[in-house]
Amino acid sequence: MQTAPIKPLKPWFQVIDDVGASIVWSEFFGNDNPVELDIGCGRGLFLYTAAQNNPDINYLGLEIDYREGRRTAERLKKQQMQNARVIGGDGNIVLTKMIEKYSVSAAHVYFPDPWWKKRHHKRRIFTQQFTEILSDVIQPEGHVHSWSDVAEYFEIIKSLMDGQPNFETLPPPEARDPEHDMDYQTSFHRKKSKLGLPIYRGLWQRKAITS
Numbered sequence: 758m759q760t761a762p763i764k765p766l767k768p769w770f771q772v773i774d775d776v777g778a779s780i781v782w783s784e785f786f787g788n789d790n791p792v793e794l795d796i797g798c799g800r801g802l803f804l805y806t807a808a809q810n811n812p813d814i815n816y817l818g819l820e821i822d823y824r825e826g827r828r829t830a831e832r833l834k835k836q837q838m839q840n841a842r843v844i845g846g847d848g849n850i851v852l853t854k855m856i857e858k859y860s861v862s863a864a865h866v867y868f869p870d871p872w873w874k875k876r877h878h879k880r881r882i883f884t885q886q887f888t889e890i891l892s893d894v895i896q897p898e899g900h901v902h903s904w905s906d907v908a909e910y911f912e913i914i915k916s917l918m919d920g921q922p923n924f925e926t927l928p929p930p931e932a933r934d935p936e937h938d939m940d941y942q943t944s945f946h947r948k949k950s951k952l953g954l955p956i957y958r959g960l961w962q963r964k965a966i967t968s
């Protein structure tokens with residue numbers, strides 16, 4: 758059976774091994790603009806919209822599912838977007854091994870996989886260790902945004918982030934009615950909102966570095 762050739766998507770999509778051991782943002786994006794991460798970017802609605810609306814901010818999506826990551830990158834390539842890229846691979850590896858400390862101005866983690874079964878909870882991305890990793894990469898006054906439709910998981914995210922001594926809890930953004938079908942934060946936001954599910958929103962700010 759013949760398989761379709763993989764379309765070249767560099768620099769919009771690269772896997773961890775293509776990028777190398779560490780990322781120097783000014784080389785990666787070709788400028789010194791602030792960098793925001795979309796961890797688990799999925800189909801990339803947030804990445805695409807945010808990058809289009811904020812041309813002076815660089816956006817990097819991290820997506821473990823290469824198919825989703827490539828699909829997002831195809832859209833970025835089509836528009837020749839210069840301030841948005843996707844890295845295919847485990848976001849935890851990128852955050853812990855490839856990113857300079859305190860070099861990121863925001864991390865967005867929208868609708869992280871809830872892993873419903875209790876025995877699978879350990880696969881959830883939000884853990885105490887993950888909040889420590891976020892506090893290592895986010896610069897002072899930078900933000901973490903996380904939304905979910907799963908009350909029980911959001912309570913855990915909130916309690917982990919509220920209890921993280923390096924972050925201050927801020928009031929989350931107000932819900933607003935979307936004006937059109939693309940006017941949602943992410944694809945999951947659209948899907949869950951259309952099902953009438955409640956959307957829980959969290960926002961935290963990195964405190965000053967004390968030591």
Ligand SMILES: C[S@@+](CC[C@H](N)C(=O)[O-])C[C@H]1O[C@@H](n2cnc3c(N)ncnc32)[C@H](O)[C@@H]1O
Pocket residue numbers: 796797798799800819820821822825846847848849866867868869870882943944945946
């Ligand atoms: C429920 S989907 C949400 C996608 C998107 N944020 C949205 O709101 O539409 C969660 C996404 O996180 C990705 N993901 C899960 N664990 C990840 C990890 N360790 N690193 C990068 N992506 C991850 C999944 O492949 C999936 O695309």
